[in-house]
Amino acid sequence: MIGAPLLAVAMLPAAFAGSGGTSRRWFGGRAESQRAEAQAAKDAAAAAFYELDTAQRGLRLSIETITAVDSSPGARRAVDDFAALGRRIDDVSHAYITAVDAHDLDRDDLDASVAARARAELTRAKDELVRVKGELDRFEQGIGPLLDKAETQLARLAPAVERARQALRDASTALDTVRQSGMRADDLATRLAQLGPELTRLNEGAGRHGVPETLKRADRVLRDAEAVRAEAQRLPERAAEIDKRLVSLRTRAQALTTRADGVEPVLSELRRRFVAACWQDLQHVPEQAADHVRQAEEKLREAGKARDEQRWPDATSLLATVRALLNTTDEAVSAAGDRLRRLDAVAKDPRQEIDRTRFTVRDAQRLAMDGRHTPDPRHARPLDDAVARLDRAVAGLEGRHPDYWHFLNEMEAVRATAGHVVELIREQRGSGSRTGRS
Structure with a gap:
């Protein structure tokens, strides 16, 4: 019966051994409480440090995404601001590491005042880490639109390059097909060959030429290759159209020769x-x-x-x-x-031409007087001049050898003047009605 208590006493030191297998003298009361509080502050600071480091790594990837795509002033400001944040992060991280290294909270003889000082320094380091993490979070929100735009462009990159490559393959196939039918299509072959260096640059990738320039190049290659393909496919039809036009224009030239005679x-x-x-x-x-x-x-x-x-x-x-x-x-x-x-x-009967012109002038005069006691001078003056011009032209027919061509030209000019006045009246009244409604 004596052996059991002795075994229990022999095992007591191991029960209070630390993780390294060494025993630590047990302190009760205030010192141990201060140690626990300091350890809790150390754990909280470590968690804050980890969160800040993780956030900084994620934001570094975002900045790299933006700079790969965007060279605008806004993007350059974001890079500068992130660098400034990085310097502040370095400062608070250094302060945290210094505080951790300054205090060994596992010492057996840790004094309560030392533990309290360690807790205060570690808490202060944690608060600074949290504060800078808040700045980092606000910065992340601020660059959201830039990041969205950059990610959208990056998402477009691979499909755009592949579409350009496929367009080149399709153009080459179409060109081979039309050449097999006996057409040389030398100009199309030259244009397609000129796209070769562009394909080489596309294959070199955005890492060398940048995302925006690669996207522009892919769009340009796609457009030019599709144009070559479309023209190659249309070439037989185009040749047939030219043959048809040659025959048609030869026939027309012959007919005009006969008419000219x-x-x-x-x-x-x-x-x-x-x-x-x-x-x-x-x-x-x-x-x-x-x-x-x-x-x-x-x-x-x-x-x-x-x-x-x-x-x-x-x-x-x-x-x-x-x-x-x-x-x-x-x-x-x-x-x-x-x-x-x-x-x-007109030599047989000038009356028809005269009546047609007088009707046009009278119609313009009626419109000019519509709703008015006296016509607007801007309308009345050209219409009066037109009437006088008409009368002079009619009087010119009374000679022995009238100039009927001059008469016909004068009638056309009078009708044109009347038509212009009508358009002017309608524009002015339309403008007035719109002003009244507004």
Whole structure:
């Protein structure tokens, strides 16, 4: 029975041994309470230090994300502000580490006053860590929009680069297909080859060229490659259109040659029946028409050669020139016949032209007087001048050899004046009604 108590007494020191296996003298009362409070302050400071360090590491990644994408003044300010915060974090972290190193709370002979001083210093270090952590949290909130923008751009990066690569592959496939059909498409091949260095830069990545520049390059490559692909796919249709236009314009040139031959008889009729002022501006139409047709035919031959050589842009440009020449010739040839018809009509009965013009002027006068006792001078003056001009033109028909072409031009000018006054009145009244509503 004696052995059991002795064994119990032998085991007592081990029950109070520290984690390292050494025993520590047990102090009761105030000293041990101060040790516990100091240890609690140390643990709280350690937790605050860990939270601050973790937050700083996370924010460093955010700043690196922003700087990889954004070089704006706002982004540069964020970098500077984060660096300043880093210096403050270094200061409070140093103060915390100093406080921890200054006090061994596991000493057996730890005095209560030393423990109290350790608790105060560690609490102060913890408070500073928490304060700077609050600054870091506010800074994180402030850079939120910059970070969102940067992350959005980074999220776009990989898909944008892949779309650009796929567009290049599609353009190359389309070009191979059209070449297999017998078309050279040299200009498209040149344009596609020029995109090769851009693809190399895309493959080098944003780490070398930056995210914004890489995104711009990817968009540019995508756009240019899609244009090459679309033009390559359309090339057979384009060739067919050029062939069709060549045939159509040749036919039109031949028809205009025949029509131009009929201008001289029309001019002879005009010379015989009307004064020189009615036809002088038309007397060079036959030779001008013949010259334009000759130019058109020469351009058509050049366009045909360009088509055979598959110089599509040249062929298209030449055909546009041919069309412009033939349009000009068509208008000139038509003008002679139209002139004769109009002069014939007014010589037989000028009354229809006069009545039409008087009606237009009276209609403008009625609108000018609508709702008024006296017309606005801005409306009345040009209308009065138009009436006088009309009367002079009508009086000019009373001579032995009237200038019917001058008469027709005067009628058109009078109607244009009346039309302008009508537009002015409606604009002014529309503006007045809008002002009244507002």
